[in-house]
Amino acid sequence: MITIDWLSAIHWRRIAQSGFYGMILALTACQESSTEAQERKKPLPMVTVHQAQAKTVSLTQESVGTLESIIDPTIAAEIAGRVMQVLVHPGQRVKQGQVIAILDATDVRLQLQEADTEVARIEALIRNQQKMVERNQALVDKNFISKNALDDTTTQLDALKQQLSGAKSRVAAISHNGSKHRVLAPTDGVIETQIVSNGDFVKIGDPVVKLINNSRLRAHLPFPESIAKTLKPGLPLVLTTPTASNTVKTVIRDIQPQIDINSRAVDVTADIVGQADWQPGASVTGKVITGERDRTVLVPEQSVVLRPAGEVVYTLTQTNGEARTRQRVVKTGISSDGQIEILQGLQAGEWVVVDGAGFLTDDTQVQIQESQTNTKTEHTPS
Incomplete structure (x- = not known):
């Protein structure tokens, strides 16, 4: 029988346990080194950068209003009569002088006949009176009648001539x-409303059709009363409307x-001339330039992101050949055309991350896109 001293048993048990723990530590070390290797192999965030620039910025105010036609006549009948024929319909384009409707002219023809008859009657009286004047003149020359009789006939002749x-x-x-x-179009335009139909009787001044002309339009733009003192006639205004692709400067x-009293706004008006695609009644957006601000630091809008600290940008630094980000809290101002003003926290000439800024944190190593590496990173401050 083999016997083992109990102290020897404890000794061998400790040796076995120390070997087991050593193996665990070795495996853990291997895993950690593997993780570090994977981290080193993980691709860096790809970003684009932009250099902050100091420029003169126009201070603008924007408003949405409506367009109205300055030439918007309602064409009315100028004589009384029955409508014989309406020659246009809503939506139809007409030219100046084009016949829109025809009225019954029977009454006018009868009145003209009556007036012609009156003219002929007076002309006959004048001829007869002229003969009487000539006879009386001959009698006066022979002293057969007084000159007063000649004056009477002459006065009657003058009165008849006035009647004629x-x-x-x-x-x-x-x-x-x-x-x-014949009702004529006073200007070029489009028929908006047909008010009368064939057979209707109209009096002088009764509307026949309503015409719209967009050759001259007027924009009405409500601006808040708070900026009323900065607005004045002659300030540049840029207008756009959904019905047309072009921009109008006025x-x-x-x-x-x-x-x-309801909106607390002032009504600002501006004229638009000769824009065929601009339509009366459409909405219009107006941007007025109220002033300028010199040496303003501008960056792309997407470079400014929101973080718990507030609005921030990520600047770029070079350390040991590595491009790393630095979080900078900034104060922003106005934005225009994709650019935003930086009032505090950034200087002109510094480089900021644009694309990819929303996924970054402070002190992150990044990779700049190849298309910008040669042109921008060489000037990135270290």
Whole structure:
């Protein structure tokens, strides 16, 4: 029988345990070194950078308003009569002088006949009176009658001539009105509303159609009362509208003196001339330049991100050949055309991360896109 001293048993047990723990430590060390290797092999975040620049920035105010047509006539009948034919329909484009409707001219023709008859009657009286004047003149020359009798006939002749002049004027007026049985378009435009139909009777001044012309439009833009003192006629104004792709540059025409009590806004107007695609009634966006600010630091809007510390940008530094980020808390101002003003926290000439800024933290090693490496990183401050 083999016997083992109990002290020897404890000794061998400790040796076995120390070997087991050593193996565990070795495995753990291997895993840690493997993890570090994987971290070293992990690709760096790819970013683009932009150099902050100091520029002159225009201070602008923007408003959304409406367009109205300055030339927006309602065409009315100029004579009384029945509508014989309407020659246009809503949405139709018409030219200046085009016939829109035809009215019954029977009454005008009868009035003209009556006026012509009156002219003929007065002309006959004048011829007869002229003969009487000639006879009386001969009798006066022979001293058969007094000169007063000649004066009476002469005065009657002058009165008839005046009547003839009035009768001819009436004929001309009726002839002129007779041409008005043809209702004409006073300007180019589009028929918005047809008010009368065939067979309707219209009086002088009754509307026939409503015409829209977009050759001259007026923009009405409400701006808050808080900036009313900075607005004045002649300030540059840039206008856009959804119905057209082009931008119109104009100036403020005038500013209504009264502030709207509901919106607390002032009505700013501007004229648009010769824009075929701009439509009355459409919305219009106006941007007015109220001033300029010199030496303003600008960066792309996407380079400014929100963090618990507030609005920040990530600047770029070079350390031992590695590009690393530094978080900078900034104070921003106005933004325009994709650029945002930096009031505090950044100087002109510093490089900031643009694409990829939203995924970064402070002191992150990054890789700059190859397209920008040759042109920008060589100037990145260390």
